[in-house]
Amino acid sequence: MAKQLGVSEELLDALYHIDRYHHLFSERELIALRYAEIVTTSARDVDEALWDELQAHFDDGELVELTSVIGAFNFFNRFADALQIHPPEQTDRATS
Numbered sequence: 001m002a003k004q005l006g007v008s009e010e011l012l013d014a015l016y017h018i019d020r021y022h023h024l025f026s027e028r029e030l031i032a033l034r035y036a037e038i039v040t041t042s043a044r045d046v047d048e049a050l051w052d053e054l055q056a057h058f059d060d061g062e063l064v065e066l067t068s069v070i071g072a073f074n075f076f077n078r079f080a081d082a083l084q085i086h087p088p089e090q091t092d093r094a095t096s
Contacts (some may be wrong), residue, residue: 028057032066039070
């Protein structure tokens with residue numbers, strides 16, 4: 001989906017090594033990615049300092065939306081993992 005929205009392969013690959021490729025992301029994107037990682041691994045670790053950083057870059061509505069998207073994708077991933085649902089094979093649309 002990200003590719004269809006114009007996100008480059010380089011940027012998608014960089015998500016696996018954000019610490020090495022942080023220069024490809026804006027400060028706003030980096031804080032959102034850090035927030036997503038913390039919410040995904042241990043939401044109770046969202047502390048006052050992180051919240052202050054988030055509020056410096058996002059308004060209340062954006063924070064609700066960001067948290068909703070993170071939560072939804074965590075649900076989808078856990079649901080699919082539990083039921084062993086695998087993504088469909090990718091086909092090249094140019095050849096079809």
